[in-house]
Amino acid sequence: MLFKNITILDENLEVGENKFVATNGDRIEYIGDVKPSGDYGDEYDGKGKLLMSGFYNAHAHSPMALMRGYGENLALQDWLGTRIFPFEAKLTGNAVYWGTLLCMAESLSFGIVSTSDMYYFVDDMARAVADSGAKNNISRSIVNPAGEDFDSMESVKEMKAAVKALNGAADGRIIMDTSLHAEYTNDEKTARALAEYTKEAGLNMQVHVSETKTEHEECKGRHGGKTPVEFLADCGIFDTSTTAAHCVWIEGDDYDILKEKGVTVATNPVSNLKLASGIANSGEILKKGINLAIGTDSVASNNSLNFIEEIKTLALIGKIKAGDPTVITPVEALRAATRGGAVSQGRKDCGALKTGNKADLIVLDTAVPHMHPVHNMVNNVVYSASGSDIVLTMVDGKVLYKDGEYVTIDTEKAIFETEKATKGILSQL
Structure with a gap:
């Protein structure tokens, strides 16, 4: 053209x-x-x-389009426990396919060309992304608080099979990452095992970090004062190219560790505001020379994928956090939305x-x-x-x-099938 x-x-x-x-x-x-x-x-x-x-959405859970508006005005743990987890327990591959495809349509309309996703039913997600023509870094999220044997876990087997079958699929538009869901949802052995596998396989890592004050402080209580950043660094999670989502409550040496390890921070301004998780110190992140990218999180906690809204929100709340209207320039905000996100996904020529x-x-x-x-x-x-x-x-x-x-998505069908799948799940709850 x-x-x-x-x-x-x-x-x-x-x-x-x-x-x-x-x-x-x-x-x-x-x-x-x-x-x-x-x-x-x-x-x-x-x-x-x-x-x-185009824009690069550095943190999302695209199939959660099925839960848009389903849980409102709830604290994070109540939202998860009473709404999200029960709904997700009834998910099917078909529902995930249509929810992901609908999310890709919305993404394209808002200028998002590539997304970093954490979820499961990754085969169905990849099929939807491939059909849409968009790009995606897909990761099968690992959760193992009970400390089950790493290699015997079904989620780990799914992850490894997906990496083998899908990494580089759709002419390279699909990249398979790994994902430790978070420090608080996994034991140390799991974190170390996933870090080792990721490094050996030469993959990118996605992980939630210090999204809430409770998560951050309880980690310090569990690990002798170590913050989530310090704990994850010790486990080797940052020894490969890593995107750390949220980082709202990072402190002290956390910034230096993230910089030294080349970690990208994917800030999620609208979702963090909506769930009252807090405001990431994006001005300090930029000052330290850490790569900053922007994520929407899921539309269940954001309600839309309007990326221009996300960019503006990042710039505004960064100023409030710092108490300084000169931090987060428009160029820095746009760079986070474009090149910063592409770097986080390992897409060097994007x-x-x-x-x-x-x-x-x-x-x-x-x-x-x-x-x-x-x-x-x-x-x-x-x-x-x-x-x-x-x-x-x-x-x-x-x-x-x-x-x-x-050009590639029948949106009428995607809307119909997503509504049908959602109603089917709700009928079981």
Whole structure:
């Protein structure tokens, strides 16, 4: 495809006007001021539009789309115990497939090109992602508080089988990660065993870290004053490329450990606010040079995948946390949403509008009242834009969403099947 006469946010998130951008196959082949020679297929008129990297959702539980709005105004443990866990006990592969596919449709409409997911029924998740054309880092979450033998656990067997069968599937769009659910849901032997397997297999790790104050303080009580970051580091969890979700209550040396180990922090602003878990100190995370990415968490604890809303929320609450309106600049917020997330997923050639990178791109309609006047386009994208401004989403050079229409997903069927599966589960509760 050839985008012509379009405003862009380049690899440095600097604005370029009246540019030509050409994609060839799954790559960005040309960015320049003059129209390139050759046939690039469809031409897209960029007048009144902005072209930039798509968004990388660094922490989610996509099948939980089935539980959107199911548990509201509850504390986290009550929410989990009375709503989420009973519902999840009745899940089927069919329900997970449709819930994931619906989530991929919503993601594409909000400019999310790739997602990092923790869940189970990973075969069904992978099938939905492959069918959608999106990208995903899928991990089979491991939970073992009772300390069962690691290799005999069904979840571990499922994880290893999925890694063997699915890692690199869908032309590399699907990457299989591992996932220790959290310190508080596993014993030390399990954490060490999973860390060893992950390192030997050369995989990425996903883990929940210090999401709530209770989790954080109880870990210190269990492990002689060690924080979750210190405990997980000692177990080797961070000895491979790791994304640590939440990190709301990290403290002291935690920041230095995360920096030294090259861990990405995936902050989840809206979900953490909704569950009153707290506000991550994203300003300090950035100051320490830690890679920052953004996650939505599940739509059961967020209710939408509106990533532009997530970006704005990150910027605003970071200022409140620091008591300083100068922290978290618009460029830093956008970088977390794009390149920061791609780095967390190990997608080295993604997350930036750059020649040679994968063509994971989105177009925003800027010819709308709330995007004018334009003193600074980056400021407008972070503070003024709406998720509905996204009018095109491309993954690996293929347009998957354009002007409200989906190329790969029958949304009417996805909605119908998701509603049907949800009603079937509720009838059993």
